[in-house]
Amino acid sequence: MKISKVGAAAAVAVALALTATACGGNSDKASGDAGSSGGTGKDKVVIGIKFDQPGVGLKTPDGKYTGFDVDVATYVAKELGYQPDQIEFKQAISAERENLISNGDVKFIVASYSINDKRKEKVDFAGPYLLAHQDLLVRADDTSITKPEDLNKKKLCSVTGSTSAQNVKTKLAPEADLKESAGYSECLTGLESKTIDALTTDNSILAGYAAQEKNKGKFKLVGLNMSNENYGIGLKKGDKDLQTKINTALKKMVSDGSWEAAVKKNFGPADYKNEPAPQITEGS
Known part of the structure; x- marks a missing residue:
């Protein structure tokens, strides 16, 4: 009987261990549990970016991701303990940006996401990490649009x-x-086919398009x-x-020169005149 009791106790212990392992899964949809980098504690982190903005956030035909926002996201993720292959x-x-955040589909979003009061009713922000200015992109031979008022009666395009x-x-x-x-x-x-007269968004995004080969x-x-x-x-x-x-990571990115290097790499070919790195204001 003694041997039987010992065997039963061992079986119970194994069963409890297996149950604990099965219940120890990650409930966070967008990131793994806290831990060190290299996959030992964190499985992956899901980050929202744009897929169609050259120079800012672009998914290339071969499945790679390029752009300033991608570089910022990768740097921040590294500071949070994630290696590039864990992103x-x-x-x-x-x-869809607010929905992705509130639903837990992403941990955070780095997607030319301008900070404003309306958005802050639904989400929080870290940063800012770049100051851009709204501008217009027109055809190279168009001399009819030189100021905002010239857009009256013209076909203007932007994104929903x-x-x-x-x-x-x-x-x-x-x-x-x-x-x-x-x-x-x-x-x-539409701009190229002349069904649109001007495209408006931030100068950083427009510069990325204009710089494409x-x-x-x-x-x-x-x-x-x-x-x-911002x-x-x-x-x-x-x-x-x-x-x-994230704010701490952004400050480090500026101080160690990585921010400036990313600006030059992604916007430099279009002769983009960037503002200095803005002061962190969110969360302070």
């Missing part, structure tokens, strides 16, 4: 959910014929500063711990 990039179109389009429509050119598309690439196609000589930036767009990293509302960690 899963998820497409974050403008109109973008602050840029509404800024023009409500403040600068109320008679503009606004066309909203799912992505900037559609606007660019296939677009060289076709388009030009008008050179307007129609608004200040790009922030969006995260779940109330997650102060993550906000603080």
